[in-house]
Amino acid sequence: MESVIERIEKGHFWKFHGGIHPPEMKFLTTNKPILQLPMPAELVIPIQQHIGEAGEVIVNIGDAVVKGQALTRSTLPISVPVHAPTSGKISAIEKATIAHPSGLEELCIKLIPDGEDTWRERTICPEYKQLSKSDIIEKISNAGISGMGGAGFPTHIKVSTNAQINYLIINASECEPYITADDLLIREHSSAILDGINILDHLLEPAFILIGIEDNKPEAIQALKNATKDSDKIKVCVLPTQYPVGGEKQLIMALTGTEVPSGVLPTTLGIVMQNIATCFAIADAVIHDTPLIKRVVTVSGQALEKPQNVWALLGTPVEFLLQECGYPQQEKKHIVMGGPMMGFSLPNSQVPIVKTTNCILAPSEQEIPNDNQEVECIRCGQCAEVCPSQLLPQELQWSAKAKDHQQLNTLNLFDCIECGACAYVCPSHIPLVHYYRISKAEIRQQNLLDIKAEKAKVRFEARKLRLEREKLAREEKHKKAAEARKARMNSGTPEANNEKSAVAAALARVKAKKAQASSESTSSTEDSNIAPATEKNPQVAAAIARAKAKKLAAKNRQDTPESQTTENQTSESEESTVKPDIVDDKKAKIAAAVAKAKAKKLATTNKSDETSSTSSEKPKDISPADAKKAKIAAAVAKAKAKKQQADKTKEIEATSDDNVQTSIKDEVAKGDIPDKKARIAAAVAKAKAKKQQAESK
Amino acid sequence: MTIIIAILVIGVIGLTFGALLGYASVRFKVEGDPLAEQLDALLPQTQCGQCGYPGCKPYAEAVANGEAINKCAPGGDDTIKKIADLMGVEVQPLDGNHETDNTPKVAFIIEEDCIGCTKCIQACPVDAIIGATKQMHTVIIDECTGCDLCVAPCPVDCIEMRPISQTTRNWQWDLNTIPVVQIDEVQIDATPQGKEV
Incomplete structure (x- = not known):
């Protein structure tokens, strides 16, 4: 050492x-002191001006802020806040073009200065050695x-x-x-x-x-x-x-x-x-x-009348700096942020100054001719001689053009500091660094995708395992329950005997049902089936009723309008499940969803079943006109539903879907939750539209 | 006599090598199918099932057993090329049955329309949707693979696939959208010297 x-x-x-x-080219600005600028009309402060994570905005539009007040906050370690460079009012928090080569928009805080430049309270601390580290x-x-x-x-x-x-x-x-x-x-x-x-x-x-x-x-x-x-x-x-x-x-x-x-x-x-x-x-x-709210920026280039260094508040638009340094009004502007070697061209001059901006370059036409003619590499090797990282720029270039990521990693692409020395000496004018930047971005993206894929794989495997486990647990439970039932039935007590007879009765019913099914007397089937079903859990009954209704509908399509039958059946079953005291909006929603699901299912059964489609009530061809009609009907229904809801009438004529209507009526009677009702109406209309489509198919 | 010796020698050699091979096959046994593993690593792991198999791994196994290599729609041509390289077969264009649009997307639930039916939760292969019965559901965007499987089961059509927006973090240095400019120093000499901007 x-x-x-x-x-x-x-x-x-x-x-x-x-x-x-x-x-x-430093002589342009070295002979003048740093200029204090007047206050710009608006400051645009990007919430992220550093490597790492952006903070969370802690001010609102319209807030008055004072100079030095923090505008963002973050609990993450690799994050720093941004501050108000002067006192004023927050006029907007929106996306704006930021100082980035892509010219993409990111979240920025816009501040209109009030001209007072009022500081927040500060505590001067000359004896910093008293403070802990x-x-x-x-x-x-x-x-x-x-x-x-x-x-x-x-x-x-x-x-x-x-x-x-x-x-x-x-x-x-x-x-x-x-x-x-x-x-x-x-x-x-x-x-x-x-x-x-x-x-x-x-x-x-x-x-x-x-x-x-x-x-x-x-x-x-x-x-x-x-x-x-x-x-x-x-x-x-x-x-x-x-x-x-x-x-x-x-x-x-x-x-x-x-x-x-x-x-x-x-x-x-x-x-x-x-x-x-x-x-x-x-x-x-x-x-x-004093927080970091201003910095020295070199505004240079031969296009300027008075190039010099300025104290720029963070968030000052580049345009303002150029005006202050005598930039001539011209149609086609070319402005570079950063130096000529590592900087990037700005998409427009409204981009704000950020913490890392050390230079704004406005070169003249002579400094930047636009004859950027890239020609083939002549393998002179000058780039390798000047590379400060001792890489092989021409090898990198070929691999970058071929998108050979593995080879790029072997050649240590990520040790490139993008200084631009290779491109500077290249007699073929190859923009080498740009190729490297593209490849770096691609490799980074690929790595992210790989990580994501790996994560998805793990989650997928975990889910499969979980489903397997749940299935086993369910089977185990069912087995245990069956065993318990058996044991109980065989115990010989009067209850067990009752159960036994119940089982026997059920078996008999099943047999009867089978017989009925074979004789195809549909109406009697329905009666005998609904009767025992209602004894069970009402939900199960509803499900059975629905299933039957569907079957019936398929069979009776020639005699009665299909949709009506289905809906009547379901409305019956729904009503059996609905207890008037617990009627609520959620049920209505569920009903709508059920109706929709049914419509979907019907559509699929119709598609698969050839006979039913041929014997369909509406023997129309599947045409876009039908779909359109259905949509129009849906829209009409929706509109009607809305109107009715507005009028608070208790009768709803627009919807023919009885079960949902009932629930809607209940709600109308209650007279609350109007927006939900509208949504339900919409869902009903949607379901109907779908159903109609299905039928026409 | 010589013939007997020759036969014996050959026989002994054969037995020795047979024993060696037998030992090696037991000692260096590889669990699972290494080819299927390698193929699985190439697939995008969206678990979308568009290939007709229930997930990426089953498709990888099928490819290892001779299934067509061009059925992975989310992977697109890049993945087909990688699989072709690994398998040593010709690159094929993507199976015509699939959508060719493989821009990265994520599912988005329109939350005010969600009725809380949990159907999408059951459909999601990577458990990227959270929610409970009759409660609003939402998608964990970071975990969503964009497989599309949750869209069809939704009874109220409140799930849509939205493309991932471009930010400064995933920007790909697209040369066509920004001007590439070389700054030339007039002062140096007559030969133009390019500079990176």
Whole structure:
């Protein structure tokens, strides 16, 4: 470890593989101070601006909020809240286009500022060392701080590690072209940044703190050196400018000579890295009790009249920033969020600034010609030379195009940091990173599907087992009950004798029924059957009656209208089951469902039974006209039912389904639950329509 | 004499190898059908029964025993291709009896219409519907496989299949919907150098 510090003190650093030197273009914005912007007319605050889970919205439309008030809340650990950037009124909570390459819409809170900029109550706490570590971490978490370098990982998770930390690395390298936000922040607020670094020092207790900064920011380097000159622990490490030295693994390699293995977090190597803007936010949160509600954004590009860095409230539309920096009115806008290497084109300029937005790029036509002509790979191998992760970009490209996911995993696609160096040097203009991104998304999706399939399989197996178990249990129960009955009957008591005779009577009845069935005298069957059935459970009776009614209906179709018979039968049986005192809406619903189910069943029996379909009362062809008619009838019935319900009349003429009618009448008489009634009417109408269709078939 | 020795030697060798094979078949016996297991892993596990078998595993077993490989509608062409690779047979187009639309969907219960009949609960192969008799039912979206089996039994037609909406989490980096732009640095030199945006 000593040698690492010795080397750093001598100004010797390690070199990571590859890297490129794109034109820096930082001169556009480095010479102007950070501009304070006026208040925009509306702020759009996406509820998720970090990696992890979104919080739950805790404000309502129309609420007046004050500056710094939390708008979301979450109990999940990997989640941070968002705050109101100013005081005002919540005008909407709706989906809006967010800062994401897809241009998809996600839930956002819209805030109309009242211009007062009233703060919530804050408690300034300069003596943070008095606080316990967990209190500080809670403050950081409640302030909604997530990594401001680009990834947006919640900071409180990164700093609540228990591991022994050798190096705390502060990333101030800002290697991407155009971006100068961190540079300006260091120049103007180096003391606040130092406070933030000291808080991190207090939390993590690292052996050394290394600030990695590229040698193209002399003023910022001077500011940092001045601020840290009293501390031996903090080393300002001036690195040679090379893209992408600001990548986490690349900066660790450059400063400590340690290569972070694939799939390993730097924490396990005793290294924690924080962005310098995050340090500023931490100081603000812990000492000034100010949540993360604004950040420095570089608004640059040659299309702008006055490109410069601005303090932007989170949620400020990009359009507003562009106007403030002199963006000419033009039809076709091309705006990039993030730097030119890793940023993405915005679908429109109403997208809000979020916690990870460090740059808005408005390039001129010369900076971005639209002749993006991808040609075949010529296998020059330049991409492999510049890849900072030592991957094989051209191999990856072929596998990505072939969708060979296995090969992509073998080639370690997920170690690609999407820095864009390969695409930058590619003489064939192949948008390599885009192919990798598509493949990454596909592989992630496939993994999710695999997990889901595995889960479904487990659930399916569990259900099968459960059904099997239930079946066995049922059989066991029936067997036991039968045995018990037998034992009771054979015990010789008078009750047993009674039961025996009852069984004998039942057997006789069954025999009689069989005889009757063979002689096909349907009416007598019905009488003799209903009589014993009613003695039993009324529900069973109803079921039997229904079944019979159906049979009857099939047989009597030539003599009587089918539907009427069925319904009359069912109404009888239903009435037998219905006790007037417990008539309620649920029963009506059930009745409707029963009617429907019956209609369905009838339809199927009719389909299977050829004779019944030929002897059907309505010998019409199955035509769309019939279906239409039925639908119209249903609609008419529905409308009528509604009208009647409105008039509160006690007679319902529209429905011919007697049993349901009865229950509806009961309810009308009661005069309550009107909406449910309407629903019942609708269900009845539906059932009838279905039945009619079935009949016409 | 030589012939007898030769026969003996051959016989002994045969017996030895026979014994070895016999031992190996007992010692390294594989429970179940490994091919069916592999096929089962390829199937989407929707348990929809569209293939005519009661679940994915029975279909996997049937395919292992020579059933057509093109009957899995939810898996679509991708699954057929994977099965064909594994079985070493020709890729076939999806069986014409099935719907070709295999966009991911989940069941949705229109709760105000639900009468609480529990028919859909009984139909669900993965127990993704919760509810009780005469109580409103609802679908656990994360567990729903989109198999469609609950739609038919519903007596009041209150279940519909809704496509899973696209969010930033499941977005697939579709190049056609966003402009792919290369930023070119005019300052460097005459040869254009592409940059990733």
